[in-house]
Amino acid sequence: MLRKTVLLLALVDQVLVLENGLLRTPPMGWLAWERFRCNTDCHEDPKNCISERLFMEMADRLAQDGWRDLGYTYLNIDDCWIGGRDDKGHLVPDPKRFPRGIAFLADYAHSLGLQLGIYEDLGNFTCMGYPGTTLDKVFQDAQTFAEWKVDMLKLDGCFSTSEEKAKGYPMMAAALNATGRPIAFSCSWPAYEGGLPPEVNYSLLTDICNLWRNYDDIQDSWSSVLSVLDWFVDHQDILQPVAGPGHWNDPDMLLIGNFGLSFEQARAQMALWTVLAAPLFMSTDLRTISAQNVDILQNPLMIKINQDPLGIQGRRILKEKSHIEVFLRPLASETCALVFFSRRTDMPYRFRSSLAQLNFTSSSVYEAQDVYTGNVISGLRAETNFTVVINPSGVVMWYLYPVKKLETSQQ
Ligand SMILES: *[C@@H]1O[C@H](CO)[C@@H](O)[C@H](O)[C@H]1NC(C)=O
Numbered sequence: 001m002l003r004k005t006v007l008l009l010a011l012v013d014q015v016l017v018l019e020n021g022l023l024r025t026p027p028m029g030w031l032a033w034e035r036f037r038c039n040t041d042c043h044e045d046p047k048n049c050i051s052e053r054l055f056m057e058m059a060d061r062l063a064q065d066g067w068r069d070l071g072y073t074y075l076n077i078d079d080c081w082i083g084g085r086d087d088k089g090h091l092v093p094d095p096k097r098f099p100r101g102i103a104f105l106a107d108y109a110h111s112l113g114l115q116l117g118i119y120e121d122l123g124n125f126t127c128m129g130y131p132g133t134t135l136d137k138v139f140q141d142a143q144t145f146a147e148w149k150v151d152m153l154k155l156d157g158c159f160s161t162s163e164e165k166a167k168g169y170p171m172m173a174a175a176l177n178a179t180g181r182p183i184a185f186s187c188s189w190p191a192y193e194g195g196l197p198p199e200v201n202y203s204l205l206t207d208i209c210n211l212w213r214n215y216d217d218i219q220d221s222w223s224s225v226l227s228v229l230d231w232f233v234d235h236q237d238i239l240q241p242v243a244g245p246g247h248w249n250d251p252d253m254l255l256i257g258n259f260g261l262s263f264e265q266a267r268a269q270m271a272l273w274t275v276l277a278a279p280l281f282m283s284t285d286l287r288t289i290s291a292q293n294v295d296i297l298q299n300p301l302m303i304k305i306n307q308d309p310l311g312i313q314g315r316r317i318l319k320e321k322s323h324i325e326v327f328l329r330p331l332a333s334e335t336c337a338l339v340f341f342s343r344r345t346d347m348p349y350r351f352r353s354s355l356a357q358l359n360f361t362s363s364s365v366y367e368a369q370d371v372y373t374g375n376v377i378s379g380l381r382a383e384t385n386f387t388v389v390i391n392p393s394g395v396v397m398w399y400l401y402p403v404k405k406l407e408t409s410q411q
């Protein structure tokens, strides 16, 4: 018993760093939870219950409707897939809802050029009461996921103590590494510890997790989006520096395509998550999503910005008394993204500013491409005054790039 513990600790020590080389840009894909929750009633609701059918139908949509080719490649299972453990202690899926097993689903996803994500909880139970991964099961469960050819693990933590989490998350990172299969690791650990130092050690998380949930679950409402956004912005001095290639803050899923957001709010969530270098996990019914919402989620320039190779998380740089806020994300090749966000509730607001007011000092001439309309604004110098018209709870988003060569050649 003692020898086993010593061996585990040695392993944890040795492979503390999760050098799996994965998620150099924020992950993109589809995650079941926000839209489909723990609906296990396949009798009354066969189309929407958590089952093999739901994941196969979403896989088909991801592959056939342009999502995969834009980068939305993860197909992620959340809670309520587990049936129990077999007599050797191996996790098994619910036999009625996943009759062909998880390995079958992983093969199906791979055959379509997708990757499969799975979900477990550190502790006695999952959040919805299914068998969890206790400390003595960490290595066995990691092995099971690897044998099934799973590509990502979201490890939640509803039924474990802080002490168990402090042991279990690094142990799972080591266990995933020991399988030899590259498996992206999403840790819910910080969300259970308040998301901030000193309870949360972000330098340790950066070493062991590819992404982590810092804060509360998102719900299908604008007020939920704002509460998540406010928390991330209030703590941006702590959170912004810890994100980067291979290790991301995760403000939770995109609500776009569901019931709680207006068109402007859907555009705003997409733009704000993109400047925050957030994972883009949709959680909506891809079989019935409207063309308008597809346009928001499939905007190629938006995705290019989200997936920028530098992987720098943006910040809110301005908060005006007018309830207009400006966010900036630096991007590769001296370009950047600007989001002008309105928290107003009256009418479209004419926000006047200049790049100088946003502390741009360069003598370059810039062009800005409006990410949603495609319009190009040229001849922007630092001191040039401009006006953007921002709708209530909406955004204007610019992709800004210098056109210096033009300036020197023309003078
Ligand atoms: C395990 O970690 C080592 C570095 O400690 C790394 O070289 C290797 O690629 C990792 N393997 C997997 C499967 O993550």
Ligand SMILES: *[C@@H]1O[C@H](CO)[C@@H](O)[C@H](O)[C@H]1NC(C)=O
Residues within 6 Å of the ligand: 123, 124, 159, 160, 161
């Ligand atoms: C997990 O179960 C064990 C054994 O029943 C119990 O002692 C422990 O308190 C439980 N842990 C939590 C966090 O509920």
Ligand SMILES: *[C@@H]1O[C@H](CO)[C@@H](O)[C@H](O)[C@H]1NC(C)=O
Residues within 6 Å of the ligand: 201, 203, 204, 205, 207
């Ligand atoms: C945080 O974790 C790192 C290991 O990655 C460790 O070196 C450091 O001492 C920890 N910091 C605190 C304040 O515990």
Ligand SMILES: *[C@@H]1O[C@H](CO)[C@@H](O)[C@H](O)[C@H]1NC(C)=O
Residues within 6 Å of the ligand: 317, 318, 357, 358, 359
């Ligand atoms: C611009 O810089 C000044 C001086 O450092 C600072 O007070 C102000 O907040 C900055 N504004 C923006 C929009 O970054």
Ligand SMILES: *[C@@H]1O[C@H](CO)[C@@H](O)[C@H](O)[C@H]1NC(C)=O
Residues within 6 Å of the ligand: 383, 384, 385
């Ligand atoms: C920009 O507007 C300010 C007033 O807000 C004015 O003082 C300034 O001269 C204008 N700059 C240019 C280049 O027009």
